[in-house]
Amino acid sequence: xxxxxxxxxxxxxxxxxxxxxxxxxxxxxxxxxxxxxxxxxxxxxxxxxxxxxxxxxxxxxxxxxxxxxxxxxxxxxxxxxxxxxxxxxxxxxxxxxxxxxxxxxxxxxxxxxxxxxxxxxxxxxxxxxxxxxxxxxxxxxxxxxxxxxxxxxxxxxxxxxxxxxxxxxxxxxxxxxxxxxxxxxxxxxxxxxxxxxxxxxxxxxxxxxxxxxxxxxxxxxxxxxxxxxxxxxxxxxxxxxxxxxxxxxxxxxxxxxxxxxxxxxxxxxxxxxxxxxxxxxxx
Amino acid sequence: xxxxxxxxxxxxxxxxxxxxxxxxxxxxxxxxxxxxxxxxxxxxxxxxxxxxxxxxxxxxxxxxxxxxxxxxxxxxxxxxxxxxxxxxxxxxxxxxxxxxxxxxxxxxxxxxxxxxxxxxxxxxxxxxxxxxxxxxxxxxxxxxxxxxxxxxxxxxxxxxxxxxxxxxxxxxxxxxxxxxxxxxxxxxxxxxxxxxxxxxxxxxxxxxxxxxxxxxxxxxxxxxxxxxxxxxxxxxxxxxxxxxxxxxxxxxxxxxxxxxxxxxxxxxxxxxxxxxxxxxxxxxxxxxxxxxxxxxxxxxxxxxxxxxxxxxxxxxxxxxxxxxxxxxxxxxxxxxxxxxxxxxxxxxxxxxxxxxxxxxxxxxxxxxxxxxxxxxxxxxxxxxxxxxxxxxxxxxxxxxxxxxxxxxxxxxxxxxxxxxxxxxxxxxxxxxxxxxxxxxxxxxxxxxxxxxxxxxxxxxxxxxxxxxxxxxxxxxxxxxxxxxxxxxxxxxxxxxxxxxxxxxxxxxxxxxxxxxxxxxxxxxxxxxxxxxxxxxxxxxxxxxxxxxxxxxxxxxxxxxxxxxxxxxxxxxxxxxxxxxxxxxxxxxxxxxxxxx
Numbered sequence: 001x002x003x004x005x006x007x008x009x010x011x012x013x014x015x016x017x018x019x020x021x022x023x024x025x026x027x028x029x030x031x032x033x034x035x036x037x038x039x040x041x042x043x044x045x046x047x048x049x050x051x052x053x054x055x056x057x058x059x060x061x062x063x064x065x066x067x068x069x070x071x072x073x074x075x076x077x078x079x080x081x082x083x084x085x086x087x088x089x090x091x092x093x094x095x096x097x098x099x100x101x102x103x104x105x106x107x108x109x110x111x112x113x114x115x116x117x118x119x120x121x122x123x124x125x126x127x128x129x130x131x132x133x134x135x136x137x138x139x140x141x142x143x144x145x146x147x148x149x150x151x152x153x154x155x156x157x158x159x160x161x162x163x164x165x166x167x168x169x170x171x172x173x174x175x176x177x178x179x180x181x182x183x184x185x186x187x188x189x190x191x192x193x194x195x196x197x198x199x200x201x202x203x204x205x206x207x208x209x210x211x212x213x214x215x216x217x218x219x220x221x222x223x224x225x226x227x228x229x230x231x232x233x234x235x236x237x238x239x240x241x242x243x244x245x246x247x248x249x250x251x252x253x254x255x256x257x258x259x260x261x262x263x264x265x266x267x268x269x270x271x272x273x274x275x276x277x278x279x280x281x282x283x
Numbered sequence: 284x285x286x287x288x289x290x291x292x293x294x295x296x297x298x299x300x301x302x303x304x305x306x307x308x309x310x311x312x313x314x315x316x317x318x319x320x321x322x323x324x325x326x327x328x329x330x331x332x333x334x335x336x337x338x339x340x341x342x343x344x345x346x347x348x349x350x351x352x353x354x355x356x357x358x359x360x361x362x363x364x365x366x367x368x369x370x371x372x373x374x375x376x377x378x379x380x381x382x383x384x385x386x387x388x389x390x391x392x393x394x395x396x397x398x399x400x401x402x403x404x405x406x407x408x409x410x411x412x413x414x415x416x417x418x419x420x421x422x423x424x425x426x427x428x429x430x431x432x433x434x435x436x437x438x439x440x441x442x443x444x445x446x447x448x449x450x451x452x453x454x455x456x457x458x459x460x461x462x463x464x465x466x467x468x469x470x471x472x473x474x475x476x477x478x479x480x481x482x483x484x485x486x487x488x489x490x491x492x493x494x495x496x497x498x499x500x501x502x503x504x505x506x507x508x509x510x511x512x513x514x515x516x517x518x519x520x521x522x523x524x525x526x527x528x529x530x531x532x533x534x535x536x537x538x539x540x541x542x543x544x545x546x547x548x549x550x551x552x553x554x555x556x557x558x559x560x561x562x563x564x565x566x567x568x569x570x571x572x573x574x575x576x577x578x579x580x581x582x583x584x585x586x587x588x589x590x591x592x593x594x595x596x597x598x599x600x601x602x603x604x605x606x607x608x609x610x611x612x613x614x615x616x617x618x619x620x621x622x623x624x625x626x627x628x629x630x631x632x633x634x635x636x637x638x639x640x641x642x643x644x645x646x647x648x649x650x651x652x653x654x655x656x657x658x659x660x661x662x663x664x665x666x667x668x669x670x671x672x673x674x675x676x677x678x679x680x681x682x683x684x685x686x687x688x689x690x691x692x693x694x695x696x697x698x699x700x701x702x703x704x705x706x707x708x709x710x711x712x713x714x715x716x717x718x719x720x721x722x723x724x725x726x727x728x729x730x731x732x733x734x735x736x737x738x739x740x741x742x743x744x745x746x747x748x749x750x751x752x753x754x755x756x757x758x759x760x761x762x763x764x765x766x767x768x769x770x771x772x773x774x775x776x777x778x779x780x781x782x783x784x785x786x787x788x789x790x791x792x793x794x795x796x797x798x799x800x801x802x803x804x805x806x807x808x809x810x811x812x813x814x815x816x817x818x819x820x821x822x823x824x825x826x827x828x829x830x831x832x833x834x835x836x837x838x839x840x841x842x843x844x845x846x847x848x849x850x851x852x853x854x855x856x857x858x859x860x861x862x863x864x865x866x867x868x869x870x871x872x873x874x875x876x877x878x879x
Contacts (some may be wrong), residue, residue: 046419103316126426260318
């Protein structure tokens, strides 16, 4: 539910500029719920509009833990970025970044280069405002389903050096990507562009351990909001790390990934499974 | 900010236990971007400040207000976070910090103080949260506006790009046919009927571009077009230069004052194209032909102007290329009429609109009728009767003369059979007929089908028809002579008059052009010169055993002189104007009438 990356899955195969902008013209307002802004609402933020809150409240009605899940993912992201920073990673490509509010990558990895990618033009515009004229972080509008477009984006090329390790973050995004869009293939194209020693951080909803009623209820809510959900099993999520060596503890419920202290009583309540993989080889 | 110096945590031994309980209470209520340990540390510092505020004299409630704000700043922003904070402070703070029994044994005073601080804390919290909410709403709305602006700008850019692509030639970058048509149309739309605005159009086509393409390849051809387009665009900056397609360009002069304006543009274009272009080691020298139309806007329309420019371009091409031509409405009218005749001719043949009139050929010696010359007429449904000078040339150009010649030959032979007698009928053969391999079988078949004796058919050939140098016409003429057909050279003395063919060709006679005859009426020296030429031609003919017929005889004096010279026969208005076939039998008593 860090909806971002597919911020506007709603409208959007955000392909052609003209097409996307034609749609964005209306979407830039607040007529349709944006995954990025719904996620902000789960996190207690006010970077959202009535239409986003309405959609988010419906999700919460179906999945009362939704705000907890968002928090758990944001905390997972924070721990991953801190881990990577300690490992020496200084470049981040955060795909599906959402509204870059407190605790985002550039605040945790303060001396790293960061490119935020989101499909929601409002999230991107907001991100640019927050980042101001920063020469080490920027936000671009793009679709996770078009990795080549992301990789060749001039801002990405300007800020990130793909001869050096880059951490690609795809946190709480892929459950909005259908199998038909070939998530493994999308990740493969990103992986191929990365230098050895690069990382992939990934999390998404996992249906394991959930009652079918609850699953159906949340899926129905997102489907009504034009954001159909695609939960995957932990094994399926593990396979998305093909070509990466998993960092301990592997693919787990996100609260279990290198927790600080006082882990949630029921990690599965977070609903998200995630992990961190390293592209083999010396940087 | 509190004015008091920071309180040492050591003063409150129970503060750490309380901060731990506080952190546990608010855990999970909000997303706080710090670890549990960091949160505990943070809440410990707040606890110490809270305790200090509570115990200060007089009480400082501002500390509660500040802490409420700091909780929000730490992102402990949820209602649950506030509720549990109030709850844990009320339940545990005084006890954990051992404050209840210090200065206030009954606890009433410190409870009162706590209530005031908590009130301030909730006030500070809610105010900070409200401010934060308003700020966030403002930034997100601003972001929405920015995003919309960007989307609209992107849309405009893409529309502009689309518009540019739709109106410009991708190869050369020049405006394309669509943009040109738009501007041309707009010009016409903007001009009211009483205005005197003028338009100039230069229609430019490269000469020999196809050869460049064919010999050096399309790639070089394309580069040449780009180079030429660039020069035209650079040199002709005042007017719209468009690429119409292929190697065609057009310049639209929207505020032309006179023809010279357009001619200057055309000269500039010719000069621009004339400079050699260097492409891939080749030096290409091309030229251009230009059709210019310059006229008032009123009274015409875009299509008409374009067509006129196109026609004029072809005039420039046919005049030798590398030049401009100026549209001439009269020439155009003639060509249009000519084209209409040309296009109408096959149908006219099918509908038998061509018919013959006959002019008598009279023996100068005896005065008797020796033959008639068949003269073709076209009974045009709209233009009336047309004479051969209007359409024979066209028929020769289009090649239809072969079909036409064959049709009138058949008609003449049939009519000659109908009127009987032994006079011949003389029919003109065009050059292309003489060279057509079907001539001999055609004549043979016609004679056979009509039953006309070959001796009653005379064919008139021009000198150019027999002087092609090829053997084929000569052998065809021999074959016709062998059939028994008479052959005469028409308009003798006006061509090159190469006499050598007279030795070898099976020719029976000469027809001397009427221009010599006309001189007979004139005073010396012209008159006497023409007379001597005629005498020489007659003498030449007779020497070779040929009959000599004079054309264009209009007066009795001319007839008398020709008779004196010894000319054999004559035709002309003096002897009779061309008339319909039905009148030919009436010509037989001619000699009797003439000779009284």
